[in-house]
Amino acid sequence: MPELRQNFMTKEWVVIATERAKRPDQMVVKRERKPPVWFSQNCPFCPGNEKMTPPEILRVPDGDKWKARVVPNKFAALSPEAKPERIIHRSRRRMGGFGEHDVIVETPDHSLSMAMMPDSQVADILRIYKTRYDQLSLDPRIAQVTIFKNHGTDAGTSLEHPHSQIIATPVISYQVRQRFQEAMQHFDDFGCCMFCQIIEEELEEEKRVVLTSEHFVAAELFASPAPFCTHIYPRRHMANFSDVSSKEIADLARVLRTVLAKLYIGLDNPDFNFTIRTSPTECTGVRYFHWYMSVIPRLTRTAGFELGSGMFINTVIPEEAAEFLRNVQVETAVGVG
Amino acid sequence: MPELRQNFMTKEWVVIATERAKRPDQMVVKRERKPPVWFSQNCPFCPGNEKMTPPEILRVPDGDKWKARVVPNKFAALSPEAKPERIIHRSRRRMGGFGEHDVIVETPDHSLSMAMMPDSQVADILRIYKTRYDQLSLDPRIAQVTIFKNHGTDAGTSLEHPHSQIIATPVISYQVRQRFQEAMQHFDDFGCCMFCQIIEEELEEEKRVVLTSEHFVAAELFASPAPFCTHIYPRRHMANFSDVSSKEIADLARVLRTVLAKLYIGLDNPDFNFTIRTSPTECTGVRYFHWYMSVIPRLTRTAGFELGSGMFINTVIPEEAAEFLRNVQVETAVGVG
Numbered sequence: 001m002p003e004l005r006q007n008f009m010t011k012e013w014v015v016i017a018t019e020r021a022k023r024p025d026q027m028v029v030k031r032e033r034k035p036p037v038w039f040s041q042n043c044p045f046c047p048g049n050e051k052m053t054p055p056e057i058l059r060v061p062d063g064d065k066w067k068a069r070v071v072p073n074k075f076a077a078l079s080p081e082a083k084p085e086r087i088i089h090r091s092r093r094r095m096g097g098f099g100e101h102d103v104i105v106e107t108p109d110h111s112l113s114m115a116m117m118p119d120s121q122v123a124d125i126l127r128i129y130k131t132r133y134d135q136l137s138l139d140p141r142i143a144q145v146t147i148f149k150n151h152g153t154d155a156g157t158s159l160e161h162p163h164s165q166i167i168a169t170p171v172i173s174y175q176v177r178q179r180f181q182e183a184m185q186h187f188d189d190f191g192c193c194m195f196c197q198i199i200e201e202e203l204e205e206e207k208r209v210v211l212t213s214e215h216f217v218a219a220e221l222f223a224s225p226a227p228f229c230t231h232i233y234p235r236r237h238m239a240n241f242s243d244v245s246s247k248e249i250a251d252l253a254r255v256l257r258t259v260l261a262k263l264y265i266g267l268d269n270p271d272f273n274f275t276i277r278t279s280p281t282e283c284t285g286v287r288y289f290h291w292y293m294s295v296i297p298r299l300t301r302t303a304g305f306e307l308g309s310g311m312f313i314n315t316v317i318p319e320e321a322a323e324f325l326r327n328v329q330v331e332t333a334v335g336v337g
Numbered sequence: 338m339p340e341l342r343q344n345f346m347t348k349e350w351v352v353i354a355t356e357r358a359k360r361p362d363q364m365v366v367k368r369e370r371k372p373p374v375w376f377s378q379n380c381p382f383c384p385g386n387e388k389m390t391p392p393e394i395l396r397v398p399d400g401d402k403w404k405a406r407v408v409p410n411k412f413a414a415l416s417p418e419a420k421p422e423r424i425i426h427r428s429r430r431r432m433g434g435f436g437e438h439d440v441i442v443e444t445p446d447h448s449l450s451m452a453m454m455p456d457s458q459v460a461d462i463l464r465i466y467k468t469r470y471d472q473l474s475l476d477p478r479i480a481q482v483t484i485f486k487n488h489g490t491d492a493g494t495s496l497e498h499p500h501s502q503i504i505a506t507p508v509i510s511y512q513v514r515q516r517f518q519e520a521m522q523h524f525d526d527f528g529c530c531m532f533c534q535i536i537e538e539e540l541e542e543e544k545r546v547v548l549t550s551e552h553f554v555a556a557e558l559f560a561s562p563a564p565f566c567t568h569i570y571p572r573r574h575m576a577n578f579s580d581v582s583s584k585e586i587a588d589l590a591r592v593l594r595t596v597l598a599k600l601y602i603g604l605d606n607p608d609f610n611f612t613i614r615t616s617p618t619e620c621t622g623v624r625y626f627h628w629y630m631s632v633i634p635r636l637t638r639t640a641g642f643e644l645g646s647g648m649f650i651n652t653v654i655p656e657e658a659a660e661f662l663r664n665v666q667v668e669t670a671v672g673v674g
Contacts, residue, residue, distance in 0.1 A: 001419045002434025004508060012511040015434060017414045077354045077642075077650045082338045091535050092559055097339025097352060146648075148641025156640025167642055171341060174349040175647025178515075198428050222429055275645030296644055303493025304485030305414075305504055307633055308612030310512025311483075313414045 005223035008198065009179060014223045015313045022315050024324035027227050027299045028268045031152075034160070036111035044074070045105040045161035057102065058131065060124050068124055069105045070132060076101035077167060084141050084170035095170065100136055102166040104128055110161050113151070114257065115264035123253035125164065129276065130249065134242050136168040137281035143172045144280050147241070152271025154298040172280045180279065180289060187288035195290030199233050208318055210325045211258060215251040218259050220322040225312035226300055228267070228321050230259055232293040239289040241278040252293075258330055259295055266328040271298040342560035345535065347516060351560040352650045359652050361661035364564050364636045365605045368489075371497070373448035381411070382442040382498035394439065395468065397461050405461055406442045407469060413438035414504060421478050421507035432507065437473055439503040441465055447498050450488070452594065452601035460590035462501065466613065467586065471579050473505040474618035480509045481617050484578070489608025491635040509617045517616065517626060524625035532627030536570050545659045548595060552588040555596050557659040562649035563637055565604070565658050567596055569630040576626040578615040589630075595667055596632055603665040608635040 003016045044052035053071040060067040078099025086095045106114060106125050114122060129147050136145050149164035150157035157163075186194040202208055202219045210218040210230060218232045232255055234248060244252070256274075263270055278291035306312050340353045381389035390408040397404040415436025423432045443451060443462050451459060466484050473482050486501035487494035523531040539545055539556045547555040547567060555569045569592055571585060581589070593611075600607055615628035643649050 002413075002415050002436075004415075004432040004434050004506075006430040006432075006508075008428040008430065010511065013506075013508050015414045018434070019416065020412045020414065075357045076339075077352045077357065078339050078341075079356065091345040091531075091538055093343040093345065095341040095343075097341055097355070099339075144646065146642055146646040148645045150640045154638065156638040156643075165642070167646070169341075169350075169646070169648065171343075171350050173646040173648045174347065178647075194428075201428055273641035273644050275641050277645065294645070301491065301493040302639075303487045304610035304612050305483055305502070306493075307610050308485045308614065308631070309481065309483040309504070309506070309510040310515075311506065311510045 007221070007223040007225075009182060009194065011182060012223070012225070013311050014225050015311060016317060017313050017315050018317070020313075020315045021317060022227075024227070024316055024321050025266070027316060029154075029270060029299055030268070031271075033269065034111075038109055038111070040110045040161070043110055043159075043161050045103075045159070045163060046110050047108045053103070053105075058128070060128065066108065067121065068107065068128060070102050070128060071105065073101040073103045073165065078169065098141060098170045100142070100166070100168040102132055104132075104164045104166070106162040106164060112162060113260075113264065113269065114149070114162060115260035115269075117257065119250075119254045119257050122257045123250050126249045126253055126256075127246075129164075129166070130242060130244060132166050136166065137242065139168070141170050142168045142281055144169050144176060145278075146173075146275065148273060148275040150273055152298065154271035155273045176277075176280060179277070180283070183288045183290075193237055193288055193290050195233060195292065196237055199235065208322045210262070210322050211255065213251050213255050215248045216255045218255055220318040220325075222318060224314055224316075224318045224321070226296065226298075226314055227316035228263065228270075228295075228297045228299070228325070230263075230295040230325070232256060232259065232295070233290070234292065237287075237290055239279040239286045239291065240281075240284040241276050241291045242284060243291075256293065256295075259325075261330040262325045262328040263295070263297055265330060266325060267297060267299070272296060273298065344558070344560040344562075346519060346531065348519060349560070349562070350648050351562050352648060353654060354650050354652050355654070357650075357652045358654065359564075361564070361653055361658050362603070364653060366491075366607060366636055367605070368608075370606065371448075375446055375448070377447045377498070380447055380496075380498050382440075382496070382500060383447055384445045390440070390442075395465070397465065403445065404458065405444065405465060407439050407465060408442065410438040410440045410502065415506065435478060435507045437479070437503070437505040439469055441469075441501045441503070443499040443501060449499060450597075450601065450606070451486070451499060452597035452606075454594065456587075456591045456594050459594045460587050463586045463590055463593075464583075466501075466503070467579065467581060469503050473503065474579065476505070478507050479505045479618055481506050481513060482615075483510075483612065485610060485612040487610055489635065491608035492610045513614075513617060516614070517620070520625045520627075530574055530625055530627050532570060532629065533574055536572065544656045547599070547659050547662045548592065550588050550592050552585045553592045555592055557655040557662075559655060561651055561653075561655045561658070563633065563651055564653035565600065565634045565636070565662070567600075567632040567662070569593060569596065569632070570627070571629065574624075574627055576616040576623045576628065577618075577621040578613050578628045579621060580628075593630065593632075596662075598667040599662045599665040600632070600634055602667060603662060604634060604636070609633060610635065
């Protein structure tokens with residue numbers, strides 16, 4: 001029988017559709033992938049083509065070369081030149097498109113997926129996220145900083161060279177405010193952080209846990225809107241990503257890389273997004289919010305029901321997805337929960 | 338310069354990305370479409386293959402044949418056999434997957450897109466929506482009825498034969514509740530229906546209007562999350578789709594068909610979804626909500642920024658999309674606003 005599950009963090013209902021249910025390994029989407037190359041002549045992110053991007057913001061040096069670099073997005077969605085002023089005319093509310101839009105070139109190697117990188121390189125990338133997060137959130141005009149990665153065309157990218165992006169906006173998005181308000185309400189009702197409670201319960205129930213480490217817990221979402229949505233929660237209560245310590249970053253790099261490698265091996269290099277969900281920049285230190293990473297493989301399409309109701313239909317049972325991922329062997333030494 | 342716009346109905350911010358801006362006609366996605374056929378041997382929705390579907394719920398007869406039929410979805414997301422009982426265990430909230438899932442086979446003709454149908458056939462389909470809406474909402478266990486259509490693989494369907502679907506759920510989705518609450522708040526603040534106000538303002542400003550008829554207004558959304566999202570609003574205040582009159586249905590059929598034909602001709606038969614946004618079944622007759630249809634072409638992919646922030650980036654300026662659609666000629670007699 002199918003089941004409805006409610007996401008405790010967002011109060012969104014999801015249909016776990018057992019009549020349509022698929023074994024986790026049936027979710028593999030066969031794709032034509034280009035053969036890997038170290039270098040691609042027309043790629044703006046390959047070494048030697050640095051002039052094809054706007055001037056560099058920062059780099060992780062490697063002698064006189066680089067291991068990773070940050071540049072402004074050449075086709076930025078928002079502009080630092082715009083004025084963040086609101087113009088309200090009855091129902092029409094608009095604002096200058098002020099903001100920053102970074103691209104993080106994750107590696108000089110054109111085809112090196114994050115799933116296949118050494119942990120130290122993933123740690124470099126996470127340190128860049130934190131550095132840029134800290135820099136961008138100093139600007140009082142910035143209200144929210146969204147860090148994300150698109151891998152593959154179904155995840156919304158046409159550029160193959162491994163990269164992630166950061167967009168800083170002068171407004172707090174509805175989605176972030178909604179999650180924030182739910183978390184505040186929970187704290188008001190029960191006197192504890194909703195996320196700390198979920199982590200405790202996931203560790204107790206075990207069956208949705210993919211892996212655990214000293215500082216992090218990776219688990220499938222109980223009310224996962226799509227197959228294999230995986231959350232990576234820090235065990236320590238921190239509202240904002242900027243609170244992460246360097247020891248935790250090294251550990252997160254291992255955990256993130258292992259989750260991505262399990263997806264890569266188990267699901268044949270699926271297209272995916274990841275994002276860091278954190279409190280708005282002005283709300284560091286609050287007791288009721290807890291940042292985490294969300295990894296979202298893009299194996300299915302949203303259709304009219306999802307658009308019309310906001311409810312998702314998931315054909316893979318989250319407990320089975322977790323078991324499947326636990327059983328995918330990768331060559332790293334992170335403990336399996 | 339880019340611009341941020343806030344959707345007045347949902348309070349969601351959208352980036353209108355002028356740096357990435359495209360002319361409306363650049364949004365055409367070239368697709369391999371199969372040559373049209375009247376009949377496909379293995380199609381469960383083609384005449385003669387009626388046994389391939391579960392037993393019929395209703396039909397629009399055509400002698401001893403049919404013009405359209407409703408059947409239960411063979412791979413239903415929810416089941417009428419399940420019990421809509423809640424089981425709450427700390428943060429884990431679940432419920433039996435009770436519900437109904439209809440398929441409306443819109444025509445016996447395997448390749449006849451709704452955009453190309455006679456208006457009378459579209460009216461038949463809309464009447465089926467209303468009949469099934471009324472029947473399903475009589476069940477006190479049903480809280481919400483979502484009517485939608487998926488056209489093309491990017492819109493989430495693999496079946497070519499023109500069909501739409503109805504899913505009735507025992508819960509009100511978060512998205513519907515959110516829109517409902519915003520509308521209620523607006524009524525509380527200003528003493529008028531938010532949607533009636535928007536319709537009045539769109540007619541006054543004209544530039545986002547695609548077409549108007551006696552009973553309906555089709556307009557691009559001011560803060561459209563994606564290119565060519567088109568709303569079709571009834572001019573008369575009605576909270577619930579079930580309040581629509583038969584005169585209005587005939588008029589809506591013409592307007593919907595014209596909008597779909599403009600998209601078909603102007604954007605080379607794009608994949609699209611449509612859905613009817615209406616009040617929950619228990620809230621007919623309220624003064625603050627107003628049903629409407631939302632037509633959503635699927636020309637772009639959501640990426641990590643959209644997933645991580647809930648904000649969308651739209652590369653087509655809604656006023657230009659409206660102008661483009663106004664200028665697409667279709668052979669019908671609906672007035673252009």
